[in-house]
Amino acid sequence: MEKILVTGFEPFGGEQTNPSWEVASALPKAIAGRKLVCERIPVSFRHGPAAVLGAIQRENPSVVLCLGQAGGRAKVTPEFVGINYADARIPDNDGEQPQGMRLSTGAPDAYFSTLPVRAMAQAMVEAGVPASVSYSAGTYVCNAVLFSVLHALAASKSTARAGFVHVPNSPEQACRLPKGTPSMPIALVLQGIVSGLECACSWG
Ligand code: PCA
Numbered sequence: 001m002e003k004i005l006v007t008g009f010e011p012f013g014g015e016q017t018n019p020s021w022e023v024a025s026a027l028p029k030a031i032a033g034r035k036l037v038c039e040r041i042p043v044s045f046r047h048g049p050a051a052v053l054g055a056i057q058r059e060n061p062s063v064v065l066c067l068g069q070a071g072g073r074a075k076v077t078p079e080f081v082g083i084n085y086a087d088a089r090i091p092d093n094d095g096e097q098p099q100g101m102r103l104s105t106g107a108p109d110a111y112f113s114t115l116p117v118r119a120m121a122q123a124m125v126e127a128g129v130p131a132s133v134s135y136s137a138g139t140y141v142c143n144a145v146l147f148s149v150l151h152a153l154a155a156s157k158s159t160a161r162a163g164f165v166h167v168p169n170s171p172e173q174a175c176r177l178p179k180g181t182p183s184m185p186i187a188l189v190l191q192g193i194v195s196g197l198e199c200a201c202s203w204g
Helices: 019-024 048-059 117-126 141-155 186-201
Strands: 003-009 034-041 063-069 081-083 110-112 161-167
Touching (some): 003 048, 003 141, 019 063, 019 161, 034 048, 048 063, 048 141, 063 141, 110 141, 117 186, 141 161
Parallel strands (some): 003 034
Antiparallel strands (some): 081 110
């Protein structure tokens, strides 16, 4: 049975929860006839990308979807591109704060996601979940994970497809955040991710 690897992050930035892990850990055991494996990733420039790559080596998935929290976003947002750049606004969970530097010297400036992001966003919307393609995954750990995974898969000539989806804060988080901070119930995000994965698995 082919496998799908979905990752979510531990909490960061003073939060108690991270909706990306709440969603990843609540996914069904199989989607589109593929076994789903989920992995919790540290919010760490040093260890986050390595944790995803370790899970890829162990599980050999045909589809890799990394999830992360994007505070302030109101929609579920498949990311179009990972860039070879880090500029951390806050320290990561190891206290590291790379600023204005490349992630990997000698690697390309950017990689496009190898998941069908436009079709996935469309599938989410059709399932009733607010979603749109994002053209920036930021310059923090999530972008570092997306870039590093795409770089490693390209370098190893892997046929696995990989990408990243940012999700809004949960309502539980938004209660403690400034007035007007958007949020989305975990169950709705979950529906969006399932629809996105079904779409990705039916692609090519
Ligand atoms: N969001 C952060 C890192 C971990 C997470 O869930 C980001 O967008 O980079």
